[in-house]
Amino acid sequence: MAETRDRILDALGTLLPEVGPAGATLEAVAARAEVSKGGLLYHFGSKEALFAGFLARLEEATAGEVERMRASADHGVETYLRISSVTDDHFTRTFLSALALIGTAEVDAAATVARVLATYRSAVEECVPDPVLARLVQLVGDGLYLNAMVGSLDPAEDDHVIARIVAMTRP
Amino acid sequence: MAETRDRILDALGTLLPEVGPAGATLEAVAARAEVSKGGLLYHFGSKEALFAGFLARLEEATAGEVERMRASADHGVETYLRISSVTDDHFTRTFLSALALIGTAEVDAAATVARVLATYRSAVEECVPDPVLARLVQLVGDGLYLNAMVGSLDPAEDDHVIARIVAMTRP
């Protein structure tokens, strides 16, 4: 069942920020997903496949987020930065989990994250004519993600930064 | 000998970006440092102590970097951003290694990194009067680090962004 598969990936997503890749044991993931270890290995033949499945879903979700950016009235900049600074967003959590996967032997998470960032970058460049400014916008978003990763994010305060940047991008 | 201790920590620092925390076995670190496993465990009683020692050295190095910022002619902003974007710098590599440690069970690397970022933040706030702009500068720096972590950094290109920000901070 595809539902079970997604439940397993969700379980991995909640587990990774809590205990890191080392703590994300097959048994731990199975327990969190309320599946047996055998059941997990039925859906994902190996830990590598499990992680790869997670990263694949991240890339799909990225496409969806970029679509949301394109559809937004302000041409996406604010939408982009808001997502980065809202830590309880599902996509943000998935992205942070992927960051936690960087450095694991099983899978090249860095490459996937790099692709995700590149996708975002093209999207930002679409709605900010000045390429230097576009890159600046993206770097601020990335900075927000890094701060979210280490848990030092004050969303209320960073609202002002976001507002400033949005103002810069529409003269 | 303190020299051996430092050599071990250096070995860990070069190993972490290459193979990640999972690959940074006691034996692997010992081999890289040209010490036996027993010798390593003589200096660091456990893997946790090894990682903790590495993070402690990062915090010391941070103090030194902030000092360099304070001493620089341009009031630190450019110095700060340059460090973030130069991936072969010793401090940058140490910092990226610490990022790789986030999520390991042995040690709370996120807290250390958060403290390092907070230290930098105060330093930037010292030389940029506008607090919102100061935060923006710091977020761009953090964004550069994140990009360096996933290997998607084009230093030549980001020079323009740095120049733009430096211009913004001295009207």
Added chain:
DNA sequence: ACCACTGTACCGGCTGGACGGTACAGCATC
């Protein structure tokens, strides 16, 4: 000058436990 002893630095084999992966038996539903 010599020896007994102590502390420091380092070495490498061993073991117990954890974890990834396999095998297989059970149990629905069709």
Added chain:
DNA sequence: GATGCTGTACCGTCCAGCCGGTACAGTGGT
């Protein structure tokens, strides 16, 4: 009774930490 899925017992590997040992540089009593 076949298929899709689940649970569990088990195996092999890998690794952290332990431990018995070596080398050697003091140190101090004689």
